[in-house]
Amino acid sequence: MAYSDKVLDHYENPRNVGTLDKNDPNVGTGMVGAPACGDVMKLMIKVNDNGIIEDAKFKTYGCGSAIASSSLVTEWLKGRTIDEAYAIKNSEIAEELALPPVKIHCSVLAEDAIKAAVADIKAKQLAAKEAA
Amino acid sequence: MTQNYFELFALEAKFNIELQTLETNFRKIQAEVHPDRFVTAPAPEKIKFMHLATLANEAYQTLKHPATRAKYLLELQGISAISETNTAMPTDFLMQQMEWREVLENGIAEKEVDTLENLIQEIKVEVKSLQLQLIELFDVKKDFTSATDVTRKLIFMAKVSEDIKHAIERLD
DSSP states (O other): OOOOHHHHHHHHSOSSBSOOOTTSTTEEEEEEEETTTTEEEEEEEEEOTTSBEEEEEEEEESOHHHHHHHHHHHHHHTTSBHHHHHTOOHHHHHHHHTOOGGGHHHHHHHHHHHHHHHHHHHHHHHHHHHHO | OOOOHHHHTTOOSOSSOOHHHHHHHHHHHHHHTOGGGGTTSOHHHHHHHHHHHHHHHHHHHHHHSHHHHHHHHHHHTTOOTTOTTOOOOOHHHHHHHHHHHHHHHHHHHTTOHHHHHHHHHHHHHHHHHHHHHHIIIIIIIOOHHHHHHHHHHHHHHHHHHHHHHHHHHHHO
16 A cells, blocks of 8 residues: 555654653553554653643554554644643544545554543642642 | 354354364365356356355354454454454553564564564463453353453454564564
C-alpha cells in the first residue's frame, strides 16, 4: 500500500521518540494496543503546573501509519492544555496524514493513547491532592 | 448454509476441541468435495461443491489455531474480540509486548537466531497458560466477558509469534 508523503516523513524521521520519567508526578503515561495487528503504542506527556503539556514522547511498535500517528500527536500535544489534548479526535489525525480507510485504526490508537495519558496524569494529580 | 464451523466437523462448540477429530472430518469433507469428482457434473453442482470446499477450508483454518478458534467462539456469541475501537489492554501485558518487540528488533539487527528461538519458547509458555485459562472460561464457566480479554491477549501473542517466526526464516 502506498503511504502518503506525510506518513513517510513521520515514519522516516519520527519526532519525539523516547520516554520520560514515569515516576515524575507531572508525567502521564498512556499505553494502548490493537490485537488485530499487534500494534503497541506508549505515549508519555509532561505537564506543567498550569496544566500545559511541555513535553511528549512516544514509543510505538507497529506499521508506518501507527508510528506516523503517534509521532504527529507528540508534535500537536506540546503547548496544549491537557483538556485540549483530550479533545483531539482520531479523524483529525487521519485527515492530516491522509490515512486510507484500512489504516484509520492507527489514528484511533493514537487518540486513545492521548486519552489514556491524560487520564493517568489526572489520576496522579488527584492522588497527590488527596495525599496533601 | 446455517451450519457453524464446529457443526461442519461434528464438533461441540468448545475451546478445547479434539484436534484429531477436526483433522479427520476435514479430510473426509475434502475428499467428498474434491473437484476431480465433479468434472462431468452440471455447473450449478460444481459451484455448490466448490463453495463447500472453500467453506471447509476456511472453517478448518479457523478452528485449527487456538487464537482464531477463540475469536470465532466469541463471534458465535455476537462479540468482536478485535474491535478497532477497543484499544484498552492491561498495561503490564502491553509492557511485556513492547519488551518482546524490542528483543525481536535487536535480534534481527544482530542476526541472533538463538535469541529469537528463545523468545519463541518464552512466548509458548505464556500462550499455554492463556489457553488453559480459555478452556476454563469458555468450556467450564462460560464467562465470555473474561474470555474476550484473554482472547485479545492470545491474538496479540499469535501476531508476535508469527512476526518472530518470519524474522527467523529471513535470517536462516
